Amino acid sequence: MITFDQVAKTYPGQRRPALSHIDVTIDPGEFVFLVGPSGSGKSTFLRLILREHRATRGSVTVNGHDVGRLPGWRVPRLRRQIGTVFQDFRLLPGKTVHENVAFALQVIGKSGSHIRRTVPQTLELVGLGDKADRLPDELSGGEQQRVALARAVVNAPPILIADEPTGNLDPATSVGIMKLLDRINKGGTTVVVATHDSTIVDQMRRRVIELNAGELVRDQAQGVYGYR
Numbered sequence: 001m002i003t004f005d006q007v008a009k010t011y012p013g014q015r016r017p018a019l020s021h022i023d024v025t026i027d028p029g030e031f032v033f034l035v036g037p038s039g040s041g042k043s044t045f046l047r048l049i050l051r052e053h054r055a056t057r058g059s060v061t062v063n064g065h066d067v068g069r070l071p072g073w074r075v076p077r078l079r080r081q082i083g084t085v086f087q088d089f090r091l092l093p094g095k096t097v098h099e100n101v102a103f104a105l106q107v108i109g110k111s112g113s114h115i116r117r118t119v120p121q122t123l124e125l126v127g128l129g130d131k132a133d134r135l136p137d138e139l140s141g142g143e144q145q146r147v148a149l150a151r152a153v154v155n156a157p158p159i160l161i162a163d164e165p166t167g168n169l170d171p172a173t174s175v176g177i178m179k180l181l182d183r184i185n186k187g188g189t190t191v192v193v194a195t196h197d198s199t200i201v202d203q204m205r206r207r208v209i210e211l212n213a214g215e216l217v218r219d220q221a222q223g224v225y226g227y228r
């Protein structure tokens, strides 16, 4: 599903590579935590999957496609296969919860009847069925992240990527978000989460990939956070 084959990435103008010698395979349906100190390359790893950047060496394959070789016009189709969630939620402030989630379907051309059916189901999944008409600034941080999650999965992508999804949330709220990611994964979605949240990684005991200075230094089934 997602394969890194001898991947290296050096950003333009930088001497030190952000990633080097990365060899890893993530199978369909896996749940993977990506951990490592600040600057170790976690976001770069995720950006290569999304083709926000291209590898300098080696190849990144998603669903059988070498994403570095995709022509530009195919990149939107790749990104439709990958739901994304970030630390800062990135909701549209002038739109309601329903509209934020619906917008993700409108931009890919889904019909009004599909949207009216699917959005309420997805808001129920994330526990926000009763807050569809709220604006983002009328929600708590945890609720805003649930909206972002609903938006990420409303078109049922096979892959969900989350970069520090609990970075702005208190511990109790973070547990709720991780339980939701776990539930989405149990529905068959491959989930990759970059995080500094050691408590949650230690609680969940899923596969842990650790990066350090751009190198993959640990790949552990049912792993722990494992460094300070």
Ligand SMILES: Nc1ncnc2c1ncn2[C@@H]1O[C@H](COP(=O)(O)OP(=O)(O)OP(=O)(O)O)[C@@H](O)[C@H]1O
Binding pocket: 011, 012, 014, 017, 018, 036, 037, 038, 039, 040, 041, 042, 043, 044, 045
């Ligand atoms: N656009 C860029 N241009 C140049 N260098 C970059 C760029 N993005 C990241 N880097 C560098 O690449 C290295 C890896 O950064 P990256 O953001 O992938 O780390 P990270 O593990 O996600 O860090 P954090 O936990 O702080 O988010 C760092 O040295 C960073 O300064």
